[in-house]
Amino acid sequence: MTKPTKAEVAKYRSLLQHQLASLKGDVGSMRDEALRASDQDASVDNLADQGTDNYDQGFMLGLIENEEETIQRIAEAIERLDGKGEWEFGICPLCVEENEPRKPKDGKKPLASAKKAKVVKLDPWIPKVRLEYLPWARYCIRHQEVEEKGRETA
Numbered sequence: 001m002t003k004p005t006k007a008e009v010a011k012y013r014s015l016l017q018h019q020l021a022s023l024k025g026d027v028g029s030m031r032d033e034a035l036r037a038s039d040q041d042a043s044v045d046n047l048a049d050q051g052t053d054n055y056d057q058g059f060m061l062g063l064i065e066n067e068e069e070t071i072q073r074i075a076e077a078i079e080r081l082d083g084k085g086e087w088e089f090g091i092c093p094l095c096v097e098e099n100e101p102r103k104p105k106d107g108k109k110p111l112a113s114a115k116k117a118k119v120v121k122l123d124p125w126i127p128k129v130r131l132e133y134l135p136w137a138r139y140c141i142r143h144q145e146v147e148e149k150g151r152e153t154a
Contacts, residue, residue, distance in 0.1 A: 002125060004090045012089070012135045013081055019135075020074045027067045034060040070136070077136040090131060092140040095124035 004012065034057055080089035087093045099121045126140050139147060 004128070004131070008128065008131075009081060009089070012131060013078070015132075015135045016074050016078050016081070020071060020078070023067050023071050023074070027064055027071065030060055030064050030067070034064065073136040073138065076138075090126055091124050092126050092138075092143055094139055094143040094146075095122045098122055099124060 076085060077089065079085040080087065087096070124140075126137055130137050130141060137144070
């Protein structure tokens with residue numbers, strides 16, 4: 001894996017902008033639908049119908065929240081493409097962090113044995129296949145799995 005070329009960056013930008021526009025439209029229509037459901041007559045005769053309406057509205061609001069999170073991730077990816085993000089587009093920041101030499105906590109120089117240890121550097125670039133499928137990916141697959149497992153246990 002290597003740094004994306006200018007042509008690939010242009011392709012990713014196009015994919016991101018298209019997906020962003022699509023999601024913003026979807027969220028707008030879902031928000032309208034949720035508001036329309038809440039504006040309906042509250043004096044429903046059947047409690048089961050009212051319960052279904054409440055469930056549907058809650059489900060719709062959950063979908064909106066998920067889509068808004070994806071919109072935020074896409075906006076962050078576009079910022080990284082523009083060089084304004086926290087890290088460069090296409091790089092897994094956790095791989096970069098793993099590749100950095102560790103310094104002792106006490107501020108002293110590393111031991112001679114630590115210097116001699118062979119360090120295997122990981123390729124920090126997210127695979128292009130992953131970026132084509134999910135251009136707003138923040139992490140490589142390995143680190144994404146770690147992040148998701150962390151969320152499951154939290």
